[in-house]
Amino acid sequence: MKRLFTYIMPVLFLSLLFSFSGDKDQLLFESKSVTARPKTSDSKEKIEHVFKFKNQSKESVLIEEVRPSCTCTTPGYTKESVKPGSDGFVKLSTTAEQLKKAGKVEAVIKTIDNKLVKKYYLLELSYGK
Known part of the structure; x- marks a missing residue:
């Protein structure tokens, strides 16, 4: 019995692991991290970056929320599915x-x-000279 348990548990664990992690990302971003360099020395210069993506899944995907880590940042995004x-x-x-x-x-x-599957993505905009 112990021997059977020794063989079954790793197989069960691996099959559960692959069933959850086997999904590829629904959205394929051109880049997820960008360094922004101001064009002028004006500190009020507007900095914005558009992160483009392609839906590579078989389902329509809706962005429910974009939450920046700083209130100094205004998000915009595709509103429709x-x-x-x-x-x-x-x-x-x-x-x-x-x-x-x-x-x-x-x-x-x-x-x-x-199918009500939720996914999370992390995007980063950093400052560079």
């Missing part, structure tokens, strides 16, 4: 002064698909 194979975006906007002070801003993206 993104159909399979279609493109969407997440935009982060701030000023050079605020981004320099923060060093970097991270944004958590929460999505849901037609």
Whole structure:
């Protein structure tokens, strides 16, 4: 009995592990981390970056929420469901002064698909000279 348990437990564990981690990301981002460099010395210069993605799943995906780590950042994103194979975006906007002070801003993206599967993505906008 002990021998049977020794063989069955690893197989059971591995099959559970792959059933949860085997899903690829629904959204394929061109990049998830960007360094923004101000074009002028004006601290009020608007800094924004558009993170583009493609829905590579077989389900339509809706962005439920974009939550930046700093209140100095304004998010924008595709509001309607993104159909399979279609493109969407997440935009982060701030000023050079605020981004320099923060060093970097991270944004958590929460999505849901037609089968009610939720996924989270992390995007990063950092300050560079």
